[in-house]
Amino acid sequence: MHPRIEDYAVIGDEQTAALVGRDGSIDWLCLPRFDSGACFARLLGDEDNGHWRIAPSGPEGPCTRRAYRPDTLVLDTEWETADGAIRVTDLMPQRDRAPDVVRVVEGLRGRVTVRSTLRLRFDYGSVVPWMRRSDGHRVAVAGPDAVWLRSEPEVLTWGEDFCTFSEFTVEEGESVAFVLTWHPSHHPRPPLVDPREALRVSVADWQAWSARCRYDGPHRDVVVRSLITLKALTYVPTGGIVAALTTSLPEELGGVRNWDYRYCWLRDSTLTLGALLAVGYEEEAEAWRNWLLRAVAGDPADLQIMYGLAGERRLPECELPWLSGYAGSAPVRIGNGAVDQLQLDVYGEVMDSLSLARVAGMTPRPHMWALQCALMKWLCEHWRQPDEGLWEVRGGRRQFTHSKVMVWVAADRAVRTLERYPALDGEPERWRELRDEVHREVCEKGYDPERNTFTQYYGSRELDASLLLIPRVGFLPPDDPRVIGTVDAVRAELGHDGLVRRYSTERATVDGLPGDEGAFLACSFWLAQALHLTGRADEARELFERLVGLTNDVGLLAEEYDPVAGRHLGNYPQAFSHIGLVNTALTLFDGEKAG
Template identity: 75%
Template sequence: MAGRIEDYAIIGDLQTAALVHRNGSIDWLCLPRFDSGACFAALLGGEDHGFWQLAPTGHNATPRRQYVKDSLVLETEWETPSGTVRVTDFMPQRDHRPDVVRIVEGLSGRVQMHGQLRLRFDYGSVVPWVRRVDGTRVAVAGPDSVWFGVEGDVHTYGEDFTTHSEFTVGKGDKVAFVMSWHPSHEPRPKLIHPYKALEQSLKGWRKWADRCSYDGPWRDEVVRSLITLKALTYAPTGGIVAAATTSLPEEIGGVRNWDYRFCWLRDSTLTLSALLASGYTREASEWRDWLLRAVAGDPADLQIMYGLAGERRLPEMLLPWLPGYEDSSPVRIGNAAVEQLQLDVYGEVMDSLYLARTAGMPIKKHAWNFQRSLMDFLESNWRDPDEGLWEIRGPRRHFTHSKVMAWVAADRAVRTVEAVPELKGDLDKWRAMRDEVHREVCEKGYDPERNTFTQYYGSAELDAATLLIPQVGFLPADDPRVVGTVDAVRRELEHGGFVRRYSTGMGADESVDGLPGDEGAFLACSFWLADALAETGRNDEAVEVFERLLSLRNDVGLLAEEWDPAAGRQLGNFPQAFSHVGLVNTAMRLARSAKGDTTEADVTIRG
């Protein structure tokens, strides 16, 4: 059975990632990409669905673990009655193929170790054929091939379709394991040198972390979150996945289980802001270029998410042989929300490209032509209802946030032409659209009796996305309607000191999204609350919320999507890019607020 979500750490090679439990078991790994089938899927089932554990024999004490400073190299140490041992786990940044390296080192005394490698391809459904080849084991099934080699004095044997390893390490002894995937039709790969790979990995990560330009409060927390965002990047294209996992539940035992191994347009502006503000202009440029390639085409076909390389078809399927994390079923791969209409994405694309331009990225003429086409479509369609930011699987509505983002699209189009006259556009039409959207939202999306913006026109429900109204520049932070919205969201969506996305109710008939069950506090929205409090002049309260959010990170600094205040545990897919983007942006905003400094970074975020 998998452990708590916060019991896991991530290692990765910028094309895929593995989750390592504190007990030394790798319980999740998709090869060769984030969105490929998993060869270790115990996270969503049990040991029969694939895992790889290295740990002291018969020792159940909780180990200590940490990342080597400014890296994605994980160290786990066990103190046993007979001695102390360390396991170092990492995935070298990829040249040709994915590798997982695990190095066992004796620190004191003598420790008996045991390893179990149980490969199960295609999300735990396929048992490979394993054979020995010149002292190395190879597992093959269909298109997948994994080679497993050991450097050191280790006895390995096969039993119950599992490769077992037995060995003892004394002080100074080292044993290295290397697991390499490659297509089964290709020749045998040459296994990498584990110790050279470790040296190169540490050097590469530290060099990358040194590029961080942020030097304010909470720097260590910011750098760890930036490293996590880098780990969720698909390097060949620059796309950033929402999370490394699928189907980790928003409610234990519930049905709100989605596949997050794709790239959402929803995240684009906030991700660009975090990267640019921390000095990672190259990564921001790669993300911008991914965005342009992904959305190219007919503006009417703009999707809310795309695959790692901009793929459009992400069909949703159920995996009935997996019982789900703590029996939270169904387990899904793919995401049917890709078929939804979400008008907010037009504003997010326009805002992202506006932010890129104001940050000094070169203007691409073809990009502006596409943006004009986006505006032509939006000008004719912004009045339509949609499914909204949160991918609600229910009837289409006139979501307030969607309309605000339509205003953002028009506003950024106007601002772009005003700042760069050589970029032609119909300013009169865009200004008129901007004014019309603004009037309608203030009339239909605002409840004057409660002094708050609501989730959708005519609704009494609230939505934490309305906290972004001052950030995008729709209204100034000192507007009474903004202050009232912040207070209402904080009061009515409060959940254990944090905030929900919206009111879910406790059953399908009561739930705004038509799905049974509940969910935890949404961490990205809780970071938005801290931002909104700072913007409305309540810096001390903002810092209090932010530091409370920091306390939710696990022992290696990682956050999932949500938090269950009652059970005191993380929920949802992990680690979650949206949560870590929120951490970075809020830390920087609070640092500026503390100095009384409104910089250009603030202006571009708010518009």
């Protein structure tokens, strides 16, 4: 039986990251990058697809307690047994292109027998490596991958059934440290990491980074935890931020809505950039802005909705039939076919992001405005096309209202940039005409006057949670009756136990997929912001408190939540959810100090 998604905590080194369960098992780890093949894929299959468990020997069971060390990504997991108590501390120290997993076992009380069970299975659990000994270490090699395992002090270790076992005892005050290190198999082994020094440095570095956060309002702890999570999802060599650590965690248990989120989406750009700048992380914001500029450079007609960690464009989608899927949710997919979709909203998101960066005083880039002008030229000529929309539907293109609103955003930000910086060249009259024309069309074709609400696409009666962003992006003021009507309609028709779904899946929908999905957490945060903007501050805070209460015991959020089953759904941890949490806190508690 699979643990719940929220039973996992995250450790990472800003190149990749691992999921650690309450039972002490690392069930997901891709090496050496977020988007590499997993060497531990139990999350999407079974034990034989790879995992690494360290826990008291005997029947498997969850830990007694666990927590991150304050303001860090260093995880402490403790077990109380009849013989005593132990703590396992998990971390991934940061060093260039040589990812390590460090696991330190400490005796807290009594004398406890501990077992380590390591099953390495490269290429998403499909390749069993050849294991050998070398200089007192265990070495696993398969094709391009090599992994070294060592312990300090050395403990009894043996191989059996293509698995590596270690067993030892610890008493109060004693400790045993394990280090798992990856490198390309054709390269020599990298220098050894001192596990205890790595622990000390990691704690100090994470706490120093967290101390830079300027947010000092209510719920600061969960805001900082969300920012740490965004940092953990950052691929530091390029500055790109992946949407989630995982692939194919389902939006419905047993369903087919299983996608690979280990890539960088342009839709996240403005919201992420704004959150980072608002709380004092200018360096990270500039790295993200620079990634964005590199990724979108080229022919504006070729603008994609997502890219690889370094801006790669080819992300071919395929299925892995040897993996049964999380809780039987198949197929398991890698790559993402939505990369080839047309989504007009990304032009607005890119223009908004670069406008925000310029206004915030970030280091200018000489080619940035030329790129923006090229994007606007293409958009002026092609904005009337139908597209697949924000949610990457696979049921055909439509005239999505949110997409057209974001076309308006692109034109609006271009005009505002020229008004603020008149020395720049551009086509202000053409862009003003585009802005006005799109605004008129959306208000005419994307609005249902009978119900006083904007609609999912032109001519429909369906709703979409993306409409909650209309006041946030400035398309209409929050006190406009059409905005208030839209917020009320989305809340009433897409709401579920106070949370919000993206759109209805109960009737024939535009996404072209069978089954259902949970409430979308980012959309629920958007509702809280919309309630605040429309003058319902108490209701907004009540919803925010509800959403904060959905974080797991270590402060993490998945993509969705099932209010009926009371559990997380979708890929995890989800950047969009944590960005929503940070931005909602900034909106609701602007200037307010923690009580």
